[in-house]
Amino acid sequence: MRPLPIRVKLTAWYFAVLAATFALFGTIAFFAMRKSIETTVDESLRDRASGIQELMERVLPEGPERPGKARGGALGAL
Secondary structure, three states: OOOOOHHHHHHHHHHHHHHHHHHHHHHHHHHHHHHHHHHHHHHHHHHHHHHHHHHHHHHOOOOOOOHHHHHOOHHHHO
16 A cells, blocks of 8 residues: 555645634634623623613602502502
8 A cells, every 4th residue: 555645645734734723713703702792792781770770760769569559559459
């Protein structure tokens, strides 16, 4: 059996190094994008939650009681 020509060996090495480089780059890009998306979503949710909290404090300054119960309205019977 004859050994493989140098051209085939170099092509195989080139392919292996290029594939490993792409895999490493793809993995790093995936985790960086994932972290960026999580950070953006967390900040957005925090902003929305604080907005809802401010709205609830303006609408219900006495606390998180049910509005009908505090006034004795129709919702108080529920």
